[in-house]
Amino acid sequence: MKPFVLFLAFFGSFSAPQSGVQAQAEQFRPQFHFTPERNWMNDPNGLVFYEGEWHLFYQHNPYGDKWGHMSWGHAVSRDLVHWEHLPLALAEDDGIMIFSGSAVVDWKNTSGFGRNGKPPLVAIYTGHREGRQDQRIAFSNDRGRTWTKVPGPVLDLHMADFRDPRVFWHDATSRWVMAVALPNEKKVNFYTSPDLKQWKYAGEFGPAGATGGQWECPDLFTLPVEGGGRKWVLIVNINPGGPVGGSGTQYFTGKFDGKRFVADAGVKGIRWADYGPDFYAAVSWNDVPKSDGRRVWIGWMSNWLYGQDVPTSPWRSAMTVPRELMLRRTPDGLRLVQKPVTELKKLRPPSPLRFGGGTFADAARWLAAHNDLPPQMDVEMSFSDVTGKAPFSVNLQTAPGESTSLAFDPARNRLVLDRTQSGQTGFHRDFSGRYDAPLRISNGDVRIRFLLDASSIEVLAQGGETSLTALIFPAAGSRGLTLASDGATPYVSAITIHALTALTQPSN
Numbered sequence: 001m002k003p004f005v006l007f008l009a010f011f012g013s014f015s016a017p018q019s020g021v022q023a024q025a026e027q028f029r030p031q032f033h034f035t036p037e038r039n040w041m042n043d044p045n046g047l048v049f050y051e052g053e054w055h056l057f058y059q060h061n062p063y064g065d066k067w068g069h070m071s072w073g074h075a076v077s078r079d080l081v082h083w084e085h086l087p088l089a090l091a092e093d094d095g096i097m098i099f100s101g102s103a104v105v106d107w108k109n110t111s112g113f114g115r116n117g118k119p120p121l122v123a124i125y126t127g128h129r130e131g132r133q134d135q136r137i138a139f140s141n142d143r144g145r146t147w148t149k150v151p152g153p154v155l156d157l158h159m160a161d162f163r164d165p166r167v168f169w170h171d172a173t174s175r176w177v178m179a180v181a182l183p184n185e186k187k188v189n190f191y192t193s194p195d196l197k198q199w200k201y202a203g204e205f206g207p208a209g210a211t212g213g214q215w216e217c218p219d220l221f222t223l224p225v226e227g228g229g230r231k232w233v234l235i236v237n238i239n240p241g242g243p244v245g246g247s248g249t250q251y252f253t254g255k256f257d258g259k260r261f262v263a264d265a266g267v268k269g270i271r272w273a274d275y276g277p278d279f280y281a282a283v284s285w286n287d288v289p290k291s292d293g294r295r296v297w298i299g300w301m302s303n304w305l306y307g308q309d310v311p312t313s314p315w316r317s318a319m320t321v322p323r324e325l326m327l328r329r330t331p332d333g334l335r336l337v338q339k340p341v342t343e344l345k346k347l348r349p350p351s352p353l354r355f356g357g358g359t360f361a362d363a364a365r366w367l368a369a370h371n372d373l374p375p376q377m378d379v380e381m382s383f384s385d386v387t388g389k390a391p392f393s394v395n396l397q398t399a400p401g402e403s404t405s406l407a408f409d410p411a412r413n414r415l416v417l418d419r420t421q422s423g424q425t426g427f428h429r430d431f432s433g434r435y436d437a438p439l440r441i442s443n444g445d446v447r448i449r450f451l452l453d454a455s456s457i458e459v460l461a462q463g464g465e466t467s468l469t470a471l472i473f474p475a476a477g478s479r480g481l482t483l484a485s486d487g488a489t490p491y492v493s494a495i496t497i498h499a500l501t502a503l504t505q506p507s508n
């Protein structure tokens with residue numbers, strides 16, 4: 001298979017004869033976000049780094065552009081930016097669908113599946129059929145290219161809903177740990193194993209935090225705290241019952257001793273990883289080398305409310321950009337901080353457009369003079385002296401009367417994304433909306449970065465402390481940015497606009 005299919009598929013839409021409907025749909029094909037070549041995708045699965053490759057498996061229907069026949073699709077990347085599509089890794093068979101799960105490098109060959117002194121990759125997934133979900137394993141001896149399923153479950157509670165095993169090697173106790181969701185009980189159970197085959201119950205967590213839907217796709221890892229130290233973080237995806245309805249991702253910080261997770265004392269309320277409608281099933285890569293040291297995750301950039309109806313073809317769904325995770329100490333406790341992986345910077349051309357600072361009106365004039373922007377952008381803006389100022393907004397203009405706006409309210413410490421006028425919204429009644437996120441303002445400064453692709457916007461504010469991800473389906477053509485305010489305005493310290501044109505170049 002050829003690398004850069006993402007790019008080729010997009011340009012193919014111009015060179016190949018096709019109907020107007022198809023051309024219009026391909027217009028929404030993201031340029032720097034991962035999409036399947038064809039058909040349906042949901043959760044990222046089996047994220048593992050091995051021999052220089054970041055593996056991305058994903059929930060995939062090989063036969064259609066709606067959910068069904070769940071199998072694991074597969075792609076690899078050497079830089080988290082360019083993805084190479086590979087053949088289907090694990091296919092539904094015997095009426096058993098391959099639901100979400102994880103993958104590990106079994107470095108010590110505890111499973112005995114290794115060959116020729118090389119560790120196997122082992123995938124741990126949920127086998128699904130009507131009325132029953134159990135945990136199963138498969139292994140690969142050829143860098144994930146082909147897989148052998150081990151017959152029968154390795155963990156079965158005879159339950160209809162028991163899924164999404166997240167397995168990792170726990171150094172302190174020298175054994176494998178599995179975090180797996182009991183969706184309806186709103187619990188995560190923990191199991192331990194010496195060999196990935198025999199699993200023993202160790203502890204459980206929940207209900208806690210957001211419990212308004214099924215708990216799914218847990219993850220558990222340590223993160224560095226800015227300024228020093230490390231902390232355990234438990235991720236619990238929930239659907240419905242997310243921050244804006246439908247799907248959402250929450251997290252807990254705490255302690256984990258290899259058996260039990262105990263959330264930090266005094267943690268009240270819910271902490272969301274993202275306040276937008278389109279961030280779900282986010283999980284992180286296993287086995288990232290110590291020399292790299294990052295915790296990187298990726299989410300399904302959609303929502304179960306309307307994900308099967310978005311106006312794209314011949315594929316449906318994209319992933320978010322991969323993001324590096326950290327924790328930050330704030331007056332309200334530890335907060336998750338996300339940063340698009342630095343590798344994405346290689347898509348920035350050498351000379352961005354730069355506004356070096358001035359009044360709000362100066363900045364608005366500068367933006368008006370640069371109103372022919374491309375559909376793929378990485379934009380950074382910083383405002384100062386916002387305290388006591390009126391609400392202000394940054395608007396992405398995509399056609400006459402069509403815009404997506406980001407409004408900042410210094411008095412309420414909020415950031416609101418409005419996609420009610422963002423383009424096509426009528427394909428599902430739950431799509432159009434405004435999404436409100438907390439914005440912690442210190443010293444009167446507001447810093448935002450947003451990544452704009454053909455059909456999405458990912459907003460990271462205050463150095464990644466607030467994340468808001470949303471799909472949009474705007475008209476084709478150039479984009480403009482405008483600033484608006486009804487009252488006293490803040491100072492604009494800087495604007496940098498990187499037109500992300502570099503993806504059309506082969507990677508090196």
Ligand code: FRU
Pocket residue numbers: 042043059070099100101126163164216217281
């Ligand atoms: C989350 C989820 C998982 C399940 C998979 C099925 O989006 O519902 O819990 O394993 O999708 O495709």
